[in-house]
Amino acid sequence: SVNIEVIPLLDAIDLHFLILFSDTEPTGKKQLAGDNQQAPVNHINDEKDIRIERLAKDLVQAREDMRSITEDQEAVNEELQSANEELLSGSEELQSLNEELETSKEELQSTNEELMTVNQELFDRNEQLNMARFYAEAIVTTIHEPLLVLSEDFKIKSANKSFYKTFLLTEEEAIGKILFGLQGNGWNIPGLSSQLLRIQKGDEKFLEWELAYDFPKVGQRTICFNAQPVQKENAANWILLAFNDITERKEKEKTEKKNTEHLKKILENMPQITLTAAADGSITYFNQFFFNYSGMTSVEAMGHEWKKEEMIKSDMFDDVVKCWRQAMASGEDFNMEVLLKRKSDNMYRWHQGRAAAIRNEEGIITSWVGAAIDIHDRKTKEEAKDEFIAIASHELKTPLTTAKAYIHMLQQSMEKSNYKDLIFAQKAGASIDRLSDLVGELLDVSQIQHGKLPLNITTFNFNDMMADAIEGAQYTSLNHSIICTGHIKEPVTGDKERLQQVVINLLTNAVKYSPKANKVNVHVAEENGSVKVSVKDSGIGILKENLDKIFERYYREEQRAVHFQGLGIGLSICYEIIQRHGGKIWAESNPGKGSTFYFTIPK
Ligand code: ADP
Numbered sequence: 001s002v003n004i005e006v007i008p009l010l011d012a013i014d015l016h017f018l019i020l021f022s023d024t025e026p027t028g029k030k031q032l033a034g035d036n037q038q039a040p041v042n043h044i045n046d047e048k049d050i051r052i053e054r055l056a057k058d059l060v061q062a063r064e065d066m067r068s069i070t071e072d073q074e075a076v077n078e079e080l081q082s083a084n085e086e087l088l089s090g091s092e093e094l095q096s097l098n099e100e101l102e103t104s105k106e107e108l109q110s111t112n113e114e115l116m117t118v119n120q121e122l123f124d125r126n127e128q129l130n131m132a133r134f135y136a137e138a139i140v141t142t143i144h145e146p147l148l149v150l151s152e153d154f155k156i157k158s159a160n161k162s163f164y165k166t167f168l169l170t171e172e173e174a175i176g177k178i179l180f181g182l183q184g185n186g187w188n189i190p191g192l193s194s195q196l197l198r199i200q201k202g203d204e205k206f207l208e209w210e211l212a213y214d215f216p217k218v219g220q221r222t223i224c225f226n227a228q229p230v231q232k233e234n235a236a237n238w239i240l241l242a243f244n245d246i247t248e249r250k251e252k253e254k255t256e257k258k259n260t261e262h263l264k265k266i267l268e269n270m271p272q273i274t275l276t277a278a279a280d281g282s283i284t285y286f287n288q289f290f291f292n293y294s295g296m297t298s299v300e301a302m303g304h305e306w307k308k309e310e311m312i313k314s315d316m317f318d319d320v321v322k323c324w325r326q327a328m329a330s331g332e333d334f335n336m337e338v339l340l341k342r343k344s345d346n347m348y349r350w351h352q353g354r355a356a357a358i359r360n361e362e363g364i365i366t367s368w369v370g371a372a373i374d375i376h377d378r379k380t381k382e383e384a385k386d387e388f389i390a391i392a393s394h395e396l397k398t399p400l401t402t403a404k405a406y407i408h409m410l411q412q413s414m415e416k417s418n419y420k421d422l423i424f425a426q427k428a429g430a431s432i433d434r435l436s437d438l439v440g441e442l443l444d445v446s447q448i449q450h451g452k453l454p455l456n457i458t459t460f461n462f463n464d465m466m467a468d469a470i471e472g473a474q475y476t477s478l479n480h481s482i483i484c485t486g487h488i489k490e491p492v493t494g495d496k497e498r499l500q501q502v503v504i505n506l507l508t509n510a511v512k513y514s515p516k517a518n519k520v521n522v523h524v525a526e527e528n529g530s531v532k533v534s535v536k537d538s539g540i541g542i543l544k545e546n547l548d549k550i551f552e553r554y555y556r557e558e559q560r561a562v563h564f565q566g567l568g569i570g571l572s573i574c575y576e577i578i579q580r581h582g583g584k585i586w587a588e589s590n591p592g593k594g595s596t597f598y599f600t601i602p603k
Helices: 025-034 038-142 161-167 179-185 192-201 247-268 288-294 298-302 314-330 376-416 422-449 462-476 496-512 570-580
Strands: 002-009 016-023 147-150 156-159 207-215 219-231 237-245 273-278 283-286 334-342 347-359 365-374 458-460 481-485 492-494 519-527 530-536 584-590 594-602
Touching (some): 002 038, 016 038, 161 237, 179 192, 192 207, 192 237, 219 247, 247 273, 273 347, 288 298, 288 334, 314 334, 314 347, 347 376, 458 462, 496 519, 496 530, 496 570, 570 594
Parallel strands (some): 481 519
Antiparallel strands (some): 147 237, 334 347, 458 492, 519 530, 530 594
16 A cells, blocks of 8 residues: 655746655554554554654655755756857857858958969960060061071070071081081181170170171171170070171171262362261362362351351342252252352352252262252353344334334225236235234243233133134144134233243144145133133154253253254243243154143133
8 A cells, every 4th residue: 555645846947746656554554553542543653654744754854855856956957048048159159150150251252363363374374475476486587687696605595597598507517516616617706605605794784796707508608796795593594696788788888888988089170169968968179279269268168167168149149048948948949140249359250059959779868969059151142142032123113113004004905906916915915924923922921021011811711712812823824724622701901912822832833843734623621610721732742851852941852852943932932921820731642743832821
């Protein structure tokens, strides 16, 4: 028999029960058997008390235990709580650690990306480097100049194609060999080793050294050696050596020098003023004739004392300087008539000043050669002649006009009376007309010379003017028919009479210089706001070299025009008239086949 007691433990945090198992029967029975009736009751009571007391004690014990358990529990709880708190803070730390890790990861990622771009850049650089090396190698091999790379003991490390080609060597003969020992010590060039040593030691950064040497197989050559140190990583001093073959240039310089000396000799002995100037126009030389003529010293002449000394007539000085500078700037010939003072009698004499540029092979001006030729006597004679022509033609004009008028009147009266000698009067009339034209031309020439050719500007019908001119020319040439084509729509402004004179002149020339032909073609057209007239004949033509000269005063193609009458002034008057109109006149020709004269004037 078991006694089960269940006691609730109220002091605990959670609800607990104390369960007591106790053996009740045996003790009870024994006592019951040995004691009397009262005694058993007391005995039972005592037992109860004892039990209660024991139970109370147990209870106290249990309570004590409970309390300690509770305390333990509380302590555990606290520990648990602090552990929990620690866990919580641990977890927070973990979270922040995690975040740090996250940022570190991102950083790593960006670093990785940077590394990748750096890697790419490195790759690109490497490519560029390779390209550069490739180019450098290509340049060295194809470069025209022979090139060598020498090691510190002057052994040939590499050479380009040009080296082998120029010095007739093979790769086997050169690579790895000492430079001076090449071709059986044929390269023991005096002085080269000491020059190269200076480069090697760093005494010199760059070497440029000229030497004429008799090379094996190729013979005497003048070489300009160019050397430069090539610093290797291991600090070994290698040398880059280039050979510039200047043999031809030197030869050329020598001949040029010889030529210059030759020229100087010629200039020195000329009985006229001669000079040379640098490309910029500054005088570098005068011959002795100049010093004798001018009385200047070399210092005065070169030191620009010209103005002070009044060597050039003072009112001409600025024009001469201007013309000289213009020639220097354009490279065209200097050509001018100047008055230069002769020291012996202080007389200004006319000189024809000329200078021409001397150019090198590239066409660049290197210097100027000039001369001043005394044309004083010729010029004064020409002036006297011009003056005479002016006076004579003027004096001739008046009686001629009178004679012409009388002949005209004579013709008219003879015509009326059917006089049989009319033919003589007509011929006399034609001759007087011709004489009158000649005198007119001479007058024009002298007027042109004095800059006094008058122009009478009006606006007129160009086609009518042409028709009149053709009619006039046709009247004098019965064998040729003058055919005119083209038309000018608008009126033209200019000197009608003078332009007609030009056309008549071209037409009479066309007829005169084509005796075997029977046709002259005239064409008028409008071109870019200008009037263009052409007169084409099938006559003797003009030589190409004379096409410009025929417009000069008194110029005639003497050999070819010998059978034709003329003074060589008609075209010069035409030239002046057209120029005064702001136009142009020129000729084209096929000698033996004919010529075409053109002129244009602005409408
Ligand atoms: P000229 O009175 O001698 O004809 P111009 O001044 O008219 O003088 O002409 C100059 C020179 O030009 C002539 O002497 C002649 O040699 C040449 N010339 C002019 N026109 C012609 C032409 N149509 N055909 C060939 N030669 C010409």
